[in-house]
Amino acid sequence: MATKADVANIRPQSIGTSIPRREDPGLLTGRTPYIADIALPGMLHVAILRSPVAHGRIVGVDLSAARAMPGVELAWSGADVAPRCAGIMASLDQKGFVATVQPLLAQEEVCFIGEAIAVVVATSRAEAEDALEKIDIDVEEIPVVATVDAAMTTGVLANAKVPANLVYRSDRVTDDVSDAFGAAAVVVEGCFHTPRVSASPMETRGFVARHEWTTGQLTCWAATQMPSFIKTMIAIHLQFPEQQIEVITPQVGGGFGQKAHLHPEELLVCLLAIELGRPVRWIEDRQENLFRATHAKQQVNEMALAVDQEGRFLALRDRVTTDGGAYNSLPWTHLVEGHCGILVVTDPYRVPALAAETISVATNKCPIGAYRGVGFSAPTLAREVLIDRAARALGLSPFEIRRRNLIREEDLPYTTRAGLRIREGSFLATVDRLEAMIGYEAFRERQESARREGRYLGLGISIFSEISGIGTRALNFLDFPITSHDTATVRVEPTGKVTVTTGIVTAGQGHLTTLAQVAADAFGVPAEDVTILSGSTSHAVGFGTVASRSAVFGAGTIGRAAEMVRAKMRAIAARLLQAAPEEIELSGGMVHVRDDPGRGLPFASVAGAAYFAEGTHPEDFDPTMEATAAFDPADIVLANGGHAAIVEVDVATGQVRVEKMFAVEDCGRMINPMIVEGQIRGGMAQAVGMVLLEELIYDDNGQLITTTLQDYLLPTALDVPDIEIAHLETPSTLVPGGIKGMGESAMISAPAAVAGAVNDALACLGVTIEQFPASPRRVFAAVARAERT
Amino acid sequence: MRRADVGDRLETIALVNGRERRFSVLPRTSLADALRDELGLHGVRVGCEHGICGACTILVDGRPMRSCLMLGVQADGARIETIEGLAQGQQLHPLQDAFRRHHALQCGFCTAGFLATAQGLLDENPDPTREEVREVLSGNICRCTGYQTIVDAIMEVAAQRIADRQAAAGQTGMETSDGD
Numbered sequence: 001m002a003t004k005a006d007v008a009n010i011r012p013q014s015i016g017t018s019i020p021r022r023e024d025p026g027l028l029t030g031r032t033p034y035i036a037d038i039a040l041p042g043m044l045h046v047a048i049l050r051s052p053v054a055h056g057r058i059v060g061v062d063l064s065a066a067r068a069m070p071g072v073e074l075a076w077s078g079a080d081v082a083p084r085c086a087g088i089m090a091s092l093d094q095k096g097f098v099a100t101v102q103p104l105l106a107q108e109e110v111c112f113i114g115e116a117i118a119v120v121v122a123t124s125r126a127e128a129e130d131a132l133e134k135i136d137i138d139v140e141e142i143p144v145v146a147t148v149d150a151a152m153t154t155g156v157l158a159n160a161k162v163p164a165n166l167v168y169r170s171d172r173v174t175d176d177v178s179d180a181f182g183a184a185a186v187v188v189e190g191c192f193h194t195p196r197v198s199a200s201p202m203e204t205r206g207f208v209a210r211h212e213w214t215t216g217q218l219t220c221w222a223a224t225q226m227p228s229f230i231k232t233m234i235a236i237h238l239q240f241p242e243q244q245i246e247v248i249t250p251q252v253g254g255g256f257g258q259k260a261h262l263h264p265e266e267l268l269v270c271l272l273a274i275e276l277g278r279p280v281r282w283i284e285d286r287q288e289n290l291f292r293a294t295h296a297k298q299q300v301n302e303m304a305l306a307v308d309q310e311g312r313f314l315a316l317r318d319r320v321t322t323d324g325g326a327y328n329s330l331p332w333t334h335l336v337e338g339h340c341g342i343l344v345v346t347d348p349y350r351v352p353a354l355a356a357e358t359i360s361v362a363t364n365k366c367p368i369g370a371y372r373g374v375g376f377s378a379p380t381l382a383r384e385v386l387i388d389r390a391a392r393a394l395g396l397s398p399f400e401i402r403r404r405n406l407i408r409e410e411d412l413p414y415t416t417r418a419g420l421r422i423r424e425g426s427f428l429a430t431v432d433r434l435e436a437m438i439g440y441e442a443f444r445e446r447q448e449s450a451r452r453e454g455r456y457l458g459l460g461i462s463i464f465s466e467i468s469g470i471g472t473r474a475l476n477f478l479d480f481p482i483t484s485h486d487t488a489t490v491r492v493e494p495t496g497k498v499t500v501t502t503g504i505v506t507a508g509q510g511h512l513t514t515l516a517q518v519a520a521d522a523f524g525v526p527a528e529d530v531t532i533l534s535g536s537t538s539h540a541v542g543f544g545t546v547a548s549r550s551a552v553f554g555a556g557t558i559g560r561a562a563e564m565v566r567a568k569m570r571a572i573a574a575r576l577l578q579a580a581p582e583e584i585e586l587s588g589g590m591v592h593v594r595d596d597p598g599r600g601l602p603f604a605s606v607a608g609a610a611y612f613a614e615g616t617h618p619e620d621f622d623p624t625m626e627a628t629a630a631f632d633p634a635d636i637v638l639a640n641g642g643h644a645a646i647v648e649v650d651v652a653t654g655q656v657r658v659e660k661m662f663a664v665e666d667c668g669r670m671i672n673p674m675i676v677e678g679q680i681r682g683g684m685a686q687a688v689g690m691v692l693l694e695e696l697i698y699d700d701n702g703q704l705i706t707t708t709l710q711d712y713l714l715p716t717a718l719d720v721p722d723i724e725i726a727h728l729e730t731p732s733t734l735v736p737g738g739i740k741g742m743g744e745s746a747m748i749s750a751p752a753a754v755a756g757a758v759n760d761a762l763a764c765l766g767v768t769i770e771q772f773p774a775s776p777r778r779v780f781a782a783v784a785r786a787e788r789t
Numbered sequence: 790m791r792r793a794d795v796g797d798r799l800e801t802i803a804l805v806n807g808r809e810r811r812f813s814v815l816p817r818t819s820l821a822d823a824l825r826d827e828l829g830l831h832g833v834r835v836g837c838e839h840g841i842c843g844a845c846t847i848l849v850d851g852r853p854m855r856s857c858l859m860l861g862v863q864a865d866g867a868r869i870e871t872i873e874g875l876a877q878g879q880q881l882h883p884l885q886d887a888f889r890r891h892h893a894l895q896c897g898f899c900t901a902g903f904l905a906t907a908q909g910l911l912d913e914n915p916d917p918t919r920e921e922v923r924e925v926l927s928g929n930i931c932r933c934t935g936y937q938t939i940v941d942a943i944m945e946v947a948a949q950r951i952a953d954r955q956a957a958a959g960q961t962g963m964e965t966s967d968g969d
Binding site: 020021031034037200201202204251253509675680684710718720 | 831836841842844872890897898923929931934
């Protein structure tokens with residue numbers, strides 16, 4: 001019986017080679033359209049009035065002056081939208097989870113700065129913005145829940161619909177760790193704050209909708225990572241017939257998780273297009289993106305690690321609080337931070353006892369959402385910094401303490417205390433490789449001599465494993481009771497070319513190239529003979545490009561669909577070559593007898609025979625040369641690796657400079673090493689941003705005070721050093737070709753390396769940094785504090 | 790200096806990618822929007838509209854400028870080059886080709902701005918160090934690549950140009966070999 005978890009046989013040929021990207025010529029010449037380049041006849045433009053206060057009761061919204069402005073076609077407030085759509089319902093079938101409904105335009109209550117209150121549609125964006133200024137809003141301010149502490153202590157509700165401000169609490173892993181902590185030779189603990197950050201893709205969010213009432217067709221252009229999901233959600237939320245919706249994804253200018261949500265504006269634009277009978281376009285500006293496009297990473301991890309005299313871990317305790325914002329984002333909800341993270345917090349290490357508790361609280365802030373590495377980044381950072389601290393306390397090298405605790409070959413399969421079964425990995429080899437790349441002894445000598453000159457160098461290391469290729473098994477493990485599989489359709493054309501349609505879309509990760517490599521190897525043809533059709537929901541169904549899943553789901557779906565068509569190629573060739581179908585192989589553009597390419601036929605001839613030469617068909621042959629198949633891995637696909645960073649801290653200014661970074665990555669068999677390295681480097685740059693530069697700051701009134709790139713600092717070419725990369729390859733048995741995912745790896749683990757490096761640099765001064773970003777102000781203050789005591 | 794009311798569209802003439810273009814824009818329209826909306830040059834990307842991200846960088850009279858911080862009407866009489874004018878026919882410019890081979894782009898949104906800055910840099914300083922390249926690129930933000938491969942691509946083009954120039958000056962192959 002065929003199942004969605006079947007692993008097709010794909011023999012790597014194009015897989016493993018760094019072929020240049022087929023996406024690039026269009027992108028390098030300005031020819032590939034992004035969402036803001038979609039221009040339709042009669043198209044109208046949207047501008048949104050956003051709340052200037054963090055928490056308030058809406059007394060009145062007067063649109064009359066705005067409606068009279070030149071160029072204005074429509075102005076709506078919450079009252080206009082309410083009868084058409086109740087809002088985005090974000091719920092999970094999980095005990096104790098508090099669902100939220102986020103209105104498209106605020107109804108009686110606004111719950112955060114930037115929440116949409118009214119919308120104007122006009123013939124230009126500028127005219128729409130002019131009209132926004134004419135809208136008179138009367139909002140009565142109510143007390144603000146600006147922090148997690150306030151949420152838990154003051155009794156004020158951030159969102160009237162969330163009792164006690166508590167969205168979710170989990171204590172799924174509650175070992176008794178008191179004995180272990182009592183017996184420990186060393187206990188290291190800290191209270192780690194990771195910053196609220198923004199994925200900040202260089203392209204902001206956008207959405208265009210066109211409704212044709214004569215046919216009932218709703219066509220949407222969306223800068224999204226999840227087109228099929230958006231289509232289904234439009235159908236459900238607007239009660240619109242799903243078969244008449246097409247969601248088209250043009251080139252997406254970076255997503256990083258931010259474009260993996262259903263945003264209220266997307267439903268709003270559909271409603272406006274239906275109402276007006278004209279195409280409607282919404283392209284947000286940078287301020288809106290920073291205000292509203294979901295934030296991420298804000299967790300507090302109160303973590304402690306118990307270690308014996310030999311440096312062996314005895315137990316880990318973590319209490320995680322997520323500052324989740326006013327609503328749950330869809331589909332990830334508040335669970336995207338603390339709840340994910342805690343279940344993998346011990347992953348590459350043997351930790352015999354784990355006590356973990358997580359809560360998510362509602363605050364008057366922008367909803368928390370997915371950003372590369374999601375809730376894995378924060379606990380990984382805390383854990384790795386503590387491991388370094390334990391090593392220092394015991395006089396062990398940071399590599400040695402990890403070696404003593406990492407899961408070894410003979411431990412496999414190993415089940416963590418959180419219940420994750422680890423099948424394979426290269427944990428120890430990663431540490432060894434990283435140590436060799438850095439030249440550890442030489443670094444310590446250099447650090448020592450620099451210190452004598454008053455310069456503070458530090459080395460930070462992070463070893464990680466990553467749940468990649470996230471499907472149903474992984475989502476369920478992470479407390480999301482969601483079924484997630486994709487499909488792909490594969491067609492062998494009459495001339496022997498191959499067309500693949502997939503639900504996987506790209507926001508820059510190179511899928512049009514790498515999926516072609518996979519499909520080429522599935523048929524044993526050159527990659528140039530394969531076209532990947534992606535970016536329309538009329539192509540295929542899928543959950544989209546999130547959670548480092550596309551390489552895995554691409555290989556899985558294409559592999560299974562190709563298997564079905566390949567069987568037909570084999571059947572015809574077997575008859576023509578007078579061999580058994582089991583003896584027939586496809587490679588090098590030929591369909592031939594195994595191990596004898598000379599006794600074969602060109603792939604194109606067999607394809608042509610299937611279409612045009614009935615005489616070649618075996619009895620009862622079905623000449624359908626295309627197939628659609630679903631895939632969902634049978635179990636969790638775990639990738640692994642490690643990162644290191646060397647920094648120099650200027651204690652006179654608090655400035656941290658990253659001198660060099662290192663990465664070891666094991667994502668199973670690489671499809672395209674050049675693209676894998678690009679993913680690693682990009683993730684490491686974002687890690688530098690998160691740990692040293694980026695922070696969305698809300699003041700005591702819940703006012704967001706970082707709404708431009710002047711205040712919200714993204715890493716530049718001067719902040720990110722050259723990065724040295726090494727690869728290990730431990731193939732997955734659950735995915736064709738042995739492929740694993742890795743898109744998020746660096747943002748899971750590299751923040752820990754940078755944070756560890758800053759702490760290592762300052763350890764000799766007795767300074768620890770647990771609050772990030774480690775801005776000059778924070779570092780300077782910490783050093784000054786240490787000098788005073 | 791031309792005088793106009795807010796609502797007047799002003800006739801503007803500029804040399805855009807080697808051809809004279811006439812377009813009319815409102816005084817409040819940025820040059821980035823004018824190029825995109827009036828001339829259909831969508832390769833000009835708008836990332837922040839406050840002059841920080843550099844995605845809208847174009848060459849104005851040969852120098853990299855933020856087109857989001859210029860008005861469309863200020864283009865009057867200027868020579869403007871955008872990414873659309875870089876390739877020769879269907880032949881990628883050496884910078885474009887090097888960006889492709891070094892994987893110096895992912896989502897591609899920042900690419901036009903980086904190419905404009907790189908052109909300006911190499912015209913001004915034909916033999917930059919890696920540090921100088923990073924310094925000049927620091928006004929362009931890329932969220933995907935981590936920058937290293939962008940620096941690699943520009944360094945290679947710089948070296949190749951020097952090698953070509955030396956070869957053209959009739960020097961021996963020996964001296965140009967470090968340009969590879």
